[in-house]
Amino acid sequence: MWLLWATVGGVGGLASSRSGGEDRAADAAVLQRMAAGDPGALAELYDRHARGVYSLALRVLQDVHEADDVVQEVFSQAWRQATRYDAARAAVGAWLLNLTRSRAIDRLRARRARPEAPVDTEVIAAVAGPGMAADERVISNERGRLVRQALDGLPLLQRVAVELAFYEGLTHVEIAKQLEQPLGTVKTRIRLGLLRLRDALGEIG
């Protein structure tokens, strides 16, 4: 996936807030201090990004213990690779979330290769109510909220196809099989879904 960040370097896919420029500069400075071996910088990086990393890991894995492990792996890797980080290629936040998603999806795939874990019926019972409103409360990031909203506004199968790819790590072939749709249809749906999400992002620049 490094190629991706090299290709889009400067676009700053994940630099999200309006004060993104300042955040980016501060992040880059922290990475430089880490590269120089300053453990205080690691703590600072953790404080700035652990929430995002943890949230994404938890979203993908749905397991608090595994999410903890991924957070540890990601910050370990960031510490080891700080000397190689290139600010021109990607924002630090983007880099960390990209590491997070890769590691979480790897775990998900390993888990799928094993027999299925027992299901927690208590948790499933909790869904019976009208639950979707609950997550609005905990999404703080404005851009994240807009994307979530745009995602909710997509036709069901476009949305599900995008989510199966990004959060569940399925390939388009696996998605087509899962949804019992032709491959071409799935590819088209994913592209349409992404373009609509892109438009939603465009509204806030």
Next chain:
Amino acid sequence: MMAPTHLHDPRFDEHAGLYVLGALTRAEREAFEAHLGACEPCSAEMRRLAPVAGALAHSVPQIDPPAALRGRVLVAVAPFQGARPHARGVSVRANAWSWLPVAASLALAVAASAYAWRLNDRLTMRIAVLDQGLADAVARAAAGEQRLVEVRNTMVAAQSAVTILSASDVLRVDLAGQPAAPAASARAYVSGSRGILFTAVSLPALPAGRVYQLWVVTNAPVSVGLLAPDGAGSVNQIFAAPPAAARPVAVAVTDEPAGGVPAPTGRFQVMGTVTGV
């Protein structure tokens, strides 16, 4: 190195979106990466879509990691300090306090260090700071119990649709409109382990005092829950799976008195049978 007028290859149409989502197979990904550097249309598409992947990573419900995780991560990563060629012993020592697994309030930390300074005892100071960190962690753990339940519910609510669709035991059932609702149609994804995702369109408006009720049929119909269609008669709801959902024969919707009933009494509105079971 590459031909200057490299033509766009239609084989790679739609690859950019799949690439940014990580949804290409390994072979496709490698082929696309080789192609990308030489193809401006594909690169442009990548630049256009890549921020969406970033935004998706940001759009998940934001949840604070457990307080204890910070210390665990910082301590676990610490052994690498010794291996780092740039790290000098002096600067590591000077900064050592900043990464201790401590979430003490500022006032208490200051009090603790003032006390320790008087004793001129580094060890006492270390213990005082760690004690405060421990007390704080215990307090947060207690407060966190309730929060964990909330968080899990939130996560499940946000994801259940995808979880159901990706369940290994999911069955898709297409439901056709019955004489009472000839224009209606519906689809249900039924997973005995993960729940039921039900979606329908063009359900007719019901008279006051009547509601739509969803059933899973095995030997007998078992109620799944009540539907709440919008003004246009569309509905898209997720339900917990009753035990019967593990081996359904059919899925159906009837109209029933408000509040629902234990066994169907009204007319069938949409119905579909499970094939190939």
